Amino acid sequence: MMGHRHGHHPRWRGRRGWGGFAEALAGLGAAMEDDERGRGHRRRRLGAGELQLLLLSLIEESPLHGYAMIEAIEARTGGAYAPSPGVVYPTLTLLADMELAEERADGSRKLYAATAKGKAHLDERREDLNALLERLDAAGEANTRADAAPVWRAMMNLGSVLKGRMWDRGADREAMLEAARIIDEAAHKIERL
Incomplete structure (x- = not known):
């Protein structure tokens, strides 16, 4: 944004x-x-x-x-x-x-x-x-x-999970690509609401 x-x-x-x-x-x-x-x-x-x-x-x-x-x-x-x-x-x-x-x-x-x-x-x-x-x-x-509270909670949860899984544990390239695919898919679904 x-x-x-x-x-x-x-x-x-x-x-x-x-x-x-x-x-x-x-x-x-x-x-x-x-x-x-x-x-x-x-x-x-x-x-x-x-x-x-x-x-x-x-x-x-x-x-x-x-x-x-x-x-x-x-x-x-x-x-x-x-x-x-x-x-x-x-x-x-x-x-x-x-x-x-x-x-x-x-x-x-x-x-x-x-x-x-x-x-x-x-x-x-x-x-x-x-x-x-x-x-x-x-x-x-x-x-x-x-x-807006449920949306903010979900966004904060996503950020926390991403930080924990992707950066703190040094996830491999495949895990990063799969996470990006899931996030993109969710964004497309929300865009169509």
Whole structure:
């Protein structure tokens, strides 16, 4: 899938609903981490700059608590993505250090608001933000059409098996060719779904 804009692969487009699913998966990237909160699904990570931009956009109009931002992102993506508090709060602190956001006391909790400098930064990066929001929306649409968890589990399982059988044990050429044939056959079957 590399070499195509935003991870789009021409063979996936227009395949009875799989196009948006594949694009959403590619757009959010292959970086995966187990959900440490035990909520039963995996989380995809955004790049640091992307998360900064996304959080800043959430507080552009009105201040929010960190958890409200997490919930807003999760709601926008239909549960396909929600950053962990361990990533969100350091990012908010960084935004404050960069004078793009400011912390405000709200009882024992903190509210975060975009500063004038932060709003100007968003205006400069509006095109990047819009592209990011489109990816998140596509992930949300795909997640409501199909539960991606079984596909991700199968992909991770395949990667693990390939690593164990092919590279760690130094499989011979015939085993490598047979594995490639099986994978190609599966790809052709999935393409026809």
